[in-house]
Amino acid sequence: MFRKFGKFLLFLYELFTRRESLKVYWKRFIDECMMIGVDSLLIVCIVAFFIGAVTCVQINANLVSPLIPTYIVSNIVRDMMLLELSSTFMCVILAGKVGSNIASELGTMRITEQVEALEVMGINAASYLVLPKVLAAFVMFPVLSVLSGFIGIVGGYIAGTATGIITPEQYIYGIRFSFIPFNMVIPIIKSAVFGILIATISAYKGFYTRGGALEVGKVSTTAVTNSCIAILIADYLLAELLT
Amino acid sequence: MIEIKNISKSFNGRKVLDDISGVFRDGETSLVIGASGTGKSVLLKCMLDLVSPDTGEVFYDGREFLHKSEKERIDLRREMGVLFQGGALFASQTVFQNVKFPLDMLTKQSEAEKRDRVEFCLKRVGLEAAGSRMPSEISGGMKKRVGIARAIVLNPKYLFCDEPNSGLDPLTSIKIDELIQEITQEYGTTTVVITHDMNSVLSIGQNIKFLYQGKKIWEGDSNSILTTHLQELDEFVFSNHALKQLRG
Numbered sequence: 001m002f003r004k005f006g007k008f009l010l011f012l013y014e015l016f017t018r019r020e021s022l023k024v025y026w027k028r029f030i031d032e033c034m035m036i037g038v039d040s041l042l043i044v045c046i047v048a049f050f051i052g053a054v055t056c057v058q059i060n061a062n063l064v065s066p067l068i069p070t071y072i073v074s075n076i077v078r079d080m081m082l083l084e085l086s087s088t089f090m091c092v093i094l095a096g097k098v099g100s101n102i103a104s105e106l107g108t109m110r111i112t113e114q115v116e117a118l119e120v121m122g123i124n125a126a127s128y129l130v131l132p133k134v135l136a137a138f139v140m141f142p143v144l145s146v147l148s149g150f151i152g153i154v155g156g157y158i159a160g161t162a163t164g165i166i167t168p169e170q171y172i173y174g175i176r177f178s179f180i181p182f183n184m185v186i187p188i189i190k191s192a193v194f195g196i197l198i199a200t201i202s203a204y205k206g207f208y209t210r211g212g213a214l215e216v217g218k219v220s221t222t223a224v225t226n227s228c229i230a231i232l233i234a235d236y237l238l239a240e241l242l243t
Numbered sequence: 244m245i246e247i248k249n250i251s252k253s254f255n256g257r258k259v260l261d262d263i264s265g266v267f268r269d270g271e272t273s274l275v276i277g278a279s280g281t282g283k284s285v286l287l288k289c290m291l292d293l294v295s296p297d298t299g300e301v302f303y304d305g306r307e308f309l310h311k312s313e314k315e316r317i318d319l320r321r322e323m324g325v326l327f328q329g330g331a332l333f334a335s336q337t338v339f340q341n342v343k344f345p346l347d348m349l350t351k352q353s354e355a356e357k358r359d360r361v362e363f364c365l366k367r368v369g370l371e372a373a374g375s376r377m378p379s380e381i382s383g384g385m386k387k388r389v390g391i392a393r394a395i396v397l398n399p400k401y402l403f404c405d406e407p408n409s410g411l412d413p414l415t416s417i418k419i420d421e422l423i424q425e426i427t428q429e430y431g432t433t434t435v436v437i438t439h440d441m442n443s444v445l446s447i448g449q450n451i452k453f454l455y456q457g458k459k460i461w462e463g464d465s466n467s468i469l470t471t472h473l474q475e476l477d478e479f480v481f482s483n484h485a486l487k488q489l490r491g
Contacts, residue, residue, distance in 0.1 A: 018313075018317075020348065024348070109334075112329055112331060112334075113327040113328065113329060114331050114332075116293055116327065116331065117327060117331040117333075120293065120325045121345055121348060121349060122316075122318070122320040122321050122349070123348055123349075
């Protein structure tokens with residue numbers, strides 16, 4: 001366990017040694033942003049929309065007291081989306097998509113000797129292949145998180161108003177009621193941290209793949225489960241630190 | 244010239260390479276042969292420092308390699324070209340981009356110079372028309388040829404080929420062998436080929452080292468390999484029925 005963690009730290013150190021020129025990284029960074037960010041837009045929008053909608057319906061179903069004003073429904077939807085669902089839940093979903101993609105890509109490169117081909121050329125394969133992915137995850141995950149927060153609140157609005165749970169005016173009032181601006185920053189910080197965790201853990205798993213196609217599948221699964229565990233632990237620590 | 248001295252390597256207590264020494268000369272195609280699992284590929288990886296040997300030294304034209312600083316090793320590696328078993332082409336790049344990759348990463352040439360060099364190398368391996376194709380769209384033999392083009396694009400002093408014929412039909416295998424030999428003679432490279440293909444042994448084996456259970460037990464050329472009487476070598480060389488009949 002400690003040995004593996006030590007190897008992971010050495011792997012992280014390796015990312016920042018013997019770096020290539022910025023020009024080389026820039027092109028790879030843009031490509032990775034497309035893969036991690038743009039290619040994940042559809043899944044993020046669909047998931048966020050329905051999470052927001054379901055949250056609105058569920059809260060309404062469980063808050064039946066006449067003493068609680070209706071606008072509290074959208075108030076809770078807002079806070080749940082901003083504080084937890086748009087960052088933690090969304091990143092768990094993205095760990096499945098992005099994490100497995102990174103692990104299987106690097107794993108396949110390893111077993112087909114593409115990583116060795118880079119090393120033989122004197123290129124730091126870890127830095128060349130992984131650093132752009134980590135930076136892209138660091139930049140794109142907060143963007144996706146902000147987007148999912150917005151889409152989730154819109155999803156709640158559409159579900160709430162279409163089914164008569166809440167009027168549009170009450171929903172908007174609830175969203176604006178007792179708003180704390182720092183709550184907008186929390187999902188950005190959390191998703192940036194989760195993005196780094198997913199990218200580094202998945203890359204580490206993929207980079208040290210040994211064996212054949214079967215092992216690539218296995219490391220891909222391990223990368224996702226390990227990333228999810230890391231996200232949940234980090235979520236607790238960040239919740240303690242930020243709230 | 245490449246010289247290896249007393250290379251040994253164990254994995255989990257199992258000795259894969261046992262005190263291997265030898266010389267690979269300039270302008271010559273040297274073959275390391277042996278049955279599967281005898282340590283041929285591990286020896287190649289030790290020579291490239293992709294696997295660290297437990298003991299031993301590797302000298303490239305008298306320059307010790309394994310115990311140098313990282314920077315010096317990287318500089319020396321840039322004098323090497325390697326053809327990996329499956330070609331090891333980057334799946335997300337076209338054939339042209341694959342061959343150009345070492346130039347992009349390791350040189351400061353202009354785009355025009357790079358294009359000329361890549362076109363020359365692709366022409367040299369007979370793939371001038373395949374530049375725009377992806378690795379997934381070309382055959383195994385073509386992948387090997389692209390791998391050779393990428394390996395020679397920086398004019399290496401040392402060329403390593405790991406099982407260049409694996410997975411290829413006999414005719415394509417012969418063409419790949421001929422290409423490797425032509426390149427060796429044209430550029431005077433020190434070429435090391437890892438193989439267990441007897442056609443290659445007989446056609447391009449100017450210097451042959453035979454490994455058996457991690458030890459080098461015989462060294463010679465393609466003529467002497469057929470006349471040497473050594474049980475382990477006989478079992479390997481004459482496993483082919485036609486060759487057995489040839490020997491009588």
